[in-house]
Amino acid sequence: xxxxxxxxxxxxxxxxxxxxxxxxxxxxxxxxxxxxxxxxxxxxxxxxxxxxxxxxxxxxxxxxxxxxxxxxxxxxxxxxxxxxxxxxxxxxxxxxxxxxxxxxxxxxxxxxxxxxxxxxxxxxxxxxxxxxxxxxxxxxxxxxxxxxxxxx
Numbered sequence: 338x339x340x341x342x343x344x345x346x347x348x349x350x351x352x353x354x355x356x357x358x359x360x361x362x363x364x365x366x367x368x369x370x371x372x373x374x375x376x377x378x379x380x381x382x383x384x385x386x387x388x389x390x391x392x393x394x395x396x397x398x399x400x401x402x403x404x405x406x407x408x409x410x411x412x413x414x415x416x417x418x419x420x421x422x423x424x425x426x427x428x429x430x431x432x433x434x435x436x437x438x439x440x441x442x443x444x445x446x447x448x449x450x451x452x453x454x455x456x457x458x459x460x461x462x463x464x465x466x467x468x469x470x471x472x473x474x475x476x477x478x479x480x481x482x483x484x485x486x487x488x489x
Contacts, residue, residue, distance in 0.1 A: 360469075362469070363469055366462060366465055366466055366469065367407065367408060367466075369462055370403070370404075370407035370408070370425070370459070370462040370463070370466065371404050371407060371408045373403065373404075373407075373455065373458055373459050373462060374400050374401065374402075374403035374404025374405070374406075374407060374408075374459070375400065375404050376400070376455065377396055377399060377400030377403060377404075377432060377455050377456075377459065378396060378397050378398075378399075378400025378401050378404065379397075379400070380396055380400070380451050380452075380455060381393035381396050381397070384447055384448075384451045385447065386443075386445065386447050386448050386451070389441065389443040389445075389448065390441075391439045391440050391441045391443060392435060392436060392439050392441070392443040392448055392452075395435050395439050396432070396435070396452070399428050399431060399432055399435070402428060403425050403428045403429070403459055406421045406422075406424055406425040406428070407421070407422070407425050407462065407463065407466065422463050422464075422466040422467045422470065423463070423467065425459065425462075425463040425466070426459075426460050426463035426464055426467070428459065428463075429456045429457070429458075429459030429460030429461075429462075429463055430456065430460055431456070432452050432455055432456030432459060433452060433453050433456035433457060433460070434456075435452055435456075436448045436449050436452050
């Protein structure tokens with residue numbers, strides 16, 4: 338059973354995800370991303386636009402979702418980690434455009450600066466996580482792709 342191709346493939350993918358997240362850069366990236374998500378969730382109260390309830394609730398929900406996605410708590414396999422980083426990147430981009438999209442008159446200087454800076458940092462951290470998983474995958478086979486499964 339130890340040599341079954343599916344088990345060997347799962348073990349290789351787990352080791353690849355572990356390699357991407359166990360480096361000091363991977364750990365720093367995860368920590369910065371988690372803190373960015375927490376700040377995003379708390380930013381309406383930190384910067385003082387919590388009276389603009391639609392944007393405050395949006396930032397709270399998106400910040401918590403971003404922190405959970407990027408903390409790695411749910412993604413212990415390459416496919417999940419990679420997909421969640423893309424989802425986190427979309428959340429960062431949403432944060433940038435949210436002051437103009439959510440209902441109500443919430444596009445003040447404070448909200449725009451806060452959301453654009455926080456969203457840009459969130460998107461860049463998510464892109465860095467995507468790059469780290471690609472780098473770990475490239476290190477796995479030396480060609481940038483995982484070896485295909487072949488039956489013998």
